[in-house]
Amino acid sequence: MANPTAAMLVIGDEILSGRTRDSNMYFLAGELTKHGIDLKEVRVVNDDAPAIINAVQALSARFDHVFTSGGIGPTHDDITADCIAAAFDAHIDVRADARALLEAHYKATGLELNTARLRMARIPDGAVLIDNPVSTAPGFTIENVHVMAGVPAVFEAMVAGLLPTLIGGAPLMSQSVRVMRGEGEIAGTLGALAAEFSDLSIGCYPFHTDGVYGANIVVRGSDGARVNAAVTRLSQELDV
Amino acid sequence: MANPTAAMLVIGDEILSGRTRDSNMYFLAGELTKHGIDLKEVRVVNDDAPAIINAVQALSARFDHVFTSGGIGPTHDDITADCIAAAFDAHIDVRADARALLEAHYKATGLELNTARLRMARIPDGAVLIDNPVSTAPGFTIENVHVMAGVPAVFEAMVAGLLPTLIGGAPLMSQSVRVMRGEGEIAGTLGALAAEFSDLSIGCYPFHTDGVYGANIVVRGSDGARVNAAVTRLSQELDV
Incomplete structure (x- = not known):
């Protein structure tokens, strides 16, 4: 039986402007190969809603899995979660389970769970949370799209937790x-x-x-x- | 006036399998930013003809420039030139100008210009050659697509020669x-x-x-x- 297929979508101005050298693509490519999932395409787009929505829809229709990195933090340029919701026509708002995770985290660290940080609890209806053992704010899976952070340490930890839950094929x-x-x-x-x-x-x-x-x-x-x-x-x- | 826009297409199984960490994307992103051309999207695809052809057509239609890296060497997996020709419905064969460059190079080095090496002189009709000061085999520009080698030293030399010929905008x-x-x-x-x-x-x-x-x-x-x-x-x- 053929291995499952995958695409990756890297979201972020910093890659396309040459400021940052991507490392998540290289990491994910190696992990998927070991797990028997064939990475067939990678796209890198700006923090731009139409570009993100179009890419997610195109890749999600063509491959078994889509892995995204970037754009799920608390600042104004973090628009990935809302774009993914739009791509699947799903409702999105601060969700109780994600909010509870953040409340516990910020209570423990003595920091305020302010409006900006609460943005990180915006999760589309029907999505399953992806654990973030590094800095708490979760990723999520909706349909066949796995939405993860861009900070390499967080991305790598999310992938490590997610991959064992996905059916792989024969490792290459x-x-x-x-x-x-x-x-x-x-x-x-x-x-x-x-x-x-x-x-x-x-x-x-x-x-x-x-x-x-x-x-x-x-x-x-x-x-x-x-x-x-x-x-x-x-x-x-x-x-x- | 808005800056010209660009996309990059990285072609090669070795990136998607995690064997090689891409460096051409990072290099090109920095050079384009300095030259005032806005890199808007990058795609990475396998050495697979339909994937290459579809990506070239999609990106060429949407952006002012498309830069490709990889797949223009002498081996069986080097299919980029033929795919680019197919994408533009252009005739492709060994072209006299490219052949002359290779003949001079291999004569000087005492190596045989065999059938495999002659593949590197396959250039679509109407394309303009891109100079390769490192290892001679040229890249080419057809329509708004600039086709270059994947080996970083060659890619970087080709970009260095090509960019000054392209109209840039305000550097970022x-x-x-x-x-x-x-x-x-x-x-x-x-x-x-x-x-x-x-x-x-x-x-x-x-x-x-x-x-x-x-x-x-x-x-x-x-x-x-x-x-x-x-x-x-x-x-x-x-x-x-």
Whole structure:
């Protein structure tokens, strides 16, 4: 059976302006691969309501899961929760369960649960909360969309709690072969092998170090025996 | 006048599988910001023809420029050039100008210009070549799409050559204020300021270090005087 598919939606001006280098995409890609969910597409959009709503609707219709990061804090530019609600035509307001979490947290820390912070309890009707063990304010899942924070430590903790609840498939196995020859030398061999092992993904990633051309050939697939067979053949044919 | 808009399309299984952490997006975002071109969306897709073609058509129709990275090497998984041609219904084959560049390069290095390497001279009719000072094989521009390599050193060199040929707008000015208070404390002030300075983008990026909550507030806009005015007001109101 084919693995479940997924897309990610990264929300935030700071990525598109070049201020921040995204790390959540790299983290999620690795975790999904281990869990047997195939990440098929990533989109990055601004803190802009139509852009977020359109992307969520497009991705949610095409993939089994959509994971979002960013835009669920207390400030004016945190518009993700309301956009997700709009995308699914769901009612959204401060919800009692999320509010209770925040009340307990701010009571314990001695800070005021003011209007801004209460925004973080805005959860669409029908959504299931995603636990935030770092800073309490929850994410949520509605339909097939999992809405999480952009701060990497919080995003990673939310993913760690969420993923075991999602049905995965066969984890993707991966082996690589390093060749100290240019891509152009080995492309013929690789192409023939890729055609024969069409159930596997065979990628070629060139590098250029100290004037020497080389390539890492990465063979990926969910059947470990097939990956082994392809790598063995590759090593023989390229004599490495 | 509003700045030109842009999207980026990153092509490659290695990003979506979590094997490689993308750096081209971060690089391009910074360069475009300096050049006054507004990066509005990024998409990452697999080495998959329908995914590439659909994304190129969608982004090319919506933005002034589309920048792609990846998939223009000599191996079987390098399908970007053919997909771009298909997206614009353009004829593609080995083109004399690109072939001449490769012939000179491989003659100088003593390597054979074999069938695989000749694939890198496949350029759609009507496209303009993009110079590759690192490893010769060119990128190209067709319509409003700029097709470049995925290897970061090559991508960055291509961008450096290409950008000065594109009309930019006002570079985005950016100033930031660091506040050692949680987002929830300052959200009200920020929201009021964002409403008043609606021509600027005011983002709030929280952090949590050694048990202390803080936030970097970033004010961006193309009018430096307005950015200064907003930052001055912000510093007064937050007393930093």
